[in-house]
Amino acid sequence: MKFLSKYLIYLLLVGSCAPSPKTEQAPIQKKASTHTIYALNANEIRKGEETIAIVGATLIDGTGVAPIENSLVIIKNDKIDFVGMVDERKVEDDATVIDAQGKTLLPGLIDAHFHGGENAEMSTLFLKKGVTSVRDPGAWNASYDSARNSGRPIPRLFLTGPHIDVYPPAYPKNSYLIQDAEEGRIAVNRFADEGATAIKAYFRLSTEMIAAICDEAHKRGIPVTAHLEITNAIDAVKAGLDGVEHVTSFGTALLSLEEAEIYKNKVMADNAARRSGRYEVWNGLDMDNNPLADSLVQLLVEHKTFVSPTLAIFERQSDRGDSVTVNGFKNMLKFVGKAYKAGAKVVVGSHTWVPYADSGDAYYREMELLHKAGLSNMQTIVAATLENARFFRIDSRLGSIEKGKIADLILLKENPLENLEAMKTVEQVILNGVLCEF
Numbered sequence: 001m002k003f004l005s006k007y008l009i010y011l012l013l014v015g016s017c018a019p020s021p022k023t024e025q026a027p028i029q030k031k032a033s034t035h036t037i038y039a040l041n042a043n044e045i046r047k048g049e050e051t052i053a054i055v056g057a058t059l060i061d062g063t064g065v066a067p068i069e070n071s072l073v074i075i076k077n078d079k080i081d082f083v084g085m086v087d088e089r090k091v092e093d094d095a096t097v098i099d100a101q102g103k104t105l106l107p108g109l110i111d112a113h114f115h116g117g118e119n120a121e122m123s124t125l126f127l128k129k130g131v132t133s134v135r136d137p138g139a140w141n142a143s144y145d146s147a148r149n150s151g152r153p154i155p156r157l158f159l160t161g162p163h164i165d166v167y168p169p170a171y172p173k174n175s176y177l178i179q180d181a182e183e184g185r186i187a188v189n190r191f192a193d194e195g196a197t198a199i200k201a202y203f204r205l206s207t208e209m210i211a212a213i214c215d216e217a218h219k220r221g222i223p224v225t226a227h228l229e230i231t232n233a234i235d236a237v238k239a240g241l242d243g244v245e246h247v248t249s250f251g252t253a254l255l256s257l258e259e260a261e262i263y264k265n266k267v268m269a270d271n272a273a274r275r276s277g278r279y280e281v282w283n284g285l286d287m288d289n290n291p292l293a294d295s296l297v298q299l300l301v302e303h304k305t306f307v308s309p310t311l312a313i314f315e316r317q318s319d320r321g322d323s324v325t326v327n328g329f330k331n332m333l334k335f336v337g338k339a340y341k342a343g344a345k346v347v348v349g350s351h352t353w354v355p356y357a358d359s360g361d362a363y364y365r366e367m368e369l370l371h372k373a374g375l376s377n378m379q380t381i382v383a384a385t386l387e388n389a390r391f392f393r394i395d396s397r398l399g400s401i402e403k404g405k406i407a408d409l410i411l412l413k414e415n416p417l418e419n420l421e422a423m424k425t426v427e428q429v430i431l432n433g434v435l436c437e438f
């Protein structure tokens with residue numbers, strides 16, 4: 001066993017987990033009843049070819065079980081080969097050994113709501129911060145070309161293609177317009193053929209369109225997630241959605257029919273009316289005694305619908321908001337807490353650019369807000385890792401530190417079970433069994 005010197009030589013020889021020069025071909029998903037979900041850039045990520053032993057860390061494996069102190073994790077090539085205590089297995093002589101005493105080892109973080117396509121450096125920055133897999137819920141695949149061709153390491157990219165929307169689109173640049181349910185089915189197949197690993201439905205779609213899109217996507221083995229806002233969440237969840245993006249998507253379902261119609265008409269007339277309108281909606285809701293909210297939460301639990309609240313993008317504190325936005329946001333937090341407590345599947349989606357986090361730190365802010373909503377530190381970590389892997393349908397290969405899984409791990413200087421601030425102390429990122437160098 002050679003310690004640090006071997007590790008440094010390794011870095012010099014292998015370089016980073018940047019794209020391997022040989023494999024530019026992305027896997028194209030062909031029509032099939034089900035398919036295994038791979039990142040669009042799966043073949044471009046360098047594969048580990050070494051044995052790496054991470055010795056002595058406090059291990060939080062992503063499943064929610066109690067941490068293992070003084071752990072040993074051995075990576076062989078791109079896979080996790082051993083997970084246990086330090087004295088339970090001998091470390092091979094040729095292993096690169098990382099002395100992780102006093103540090104904390106976690107699975108790579110998974111981001112359900114990443115918007116980094118337009119900024120080629122953002123993907124690398126997120127990887128450096130510990131986010132090893134991202135899903136962009138609504139962008140053309142080509143928007144990631146510059147990041148993929150940059151030569152810099154980037155996370156696994158799970159893309160949906162553009163939002164499926166109807167005229168007039170909320171975001172013309174990233175929309176694919178359909179006119180009826182049948183066109184929704186065609187869109188799903190086109191996107192899946194191009195490597196989409198989820199489908200994103202936008203908020204003007206009818207329930208009938210959402211139902212057709214879900215039906216077609218499920219035939220292709222991929223989940224559907226949606227931004228609802230003016231589509232009633234109860235109808236949309238019953239139509240078969242696998243996930244809902246943004247806590248604000250639940251607002252109209254919590255209003256009276258009349259109030260919901262007024263809000264809907266305002267947004268139909270002017271897309272920008274959502275910006276203040278959503279806070280007015282949430283400010284007016286009673287979250288402590290609200291049978292509508294209780295039954296909506298129950299529906300999410302029964303349908304096992306994933307909720308990616310993206311609280312950080314909506315966060316308003318008194319320094320940047322009036323009483324309506326600040327109180328509206330408090331009610332959003334309460335709703336997420338209520339949903340989680342009832343058993344809904346809550347995950348971490350950063351939205352990438354948010355008001356109360358430095359560039360690259362949106363993911364950490366979302367974790368802090370989920371904690372504020374009522375999740376424990378451990379529950380927040382599970383929401384960031386294995387629960388998100390389930391949402392992506394990649395949990396058989398990613399999302400936790402277990403034998404046989406792909407070696408995406410992060411090493412932190414401090415322990416986030418003590419304080420989530422520790423998430424900001426990522427020292428080492430391992431992607432696909434390779435130590436990333438930035």
Ligand SMILES: [Zn+2]
Binds near residue numbers: 115
């Ligand atoms: Zn978004």
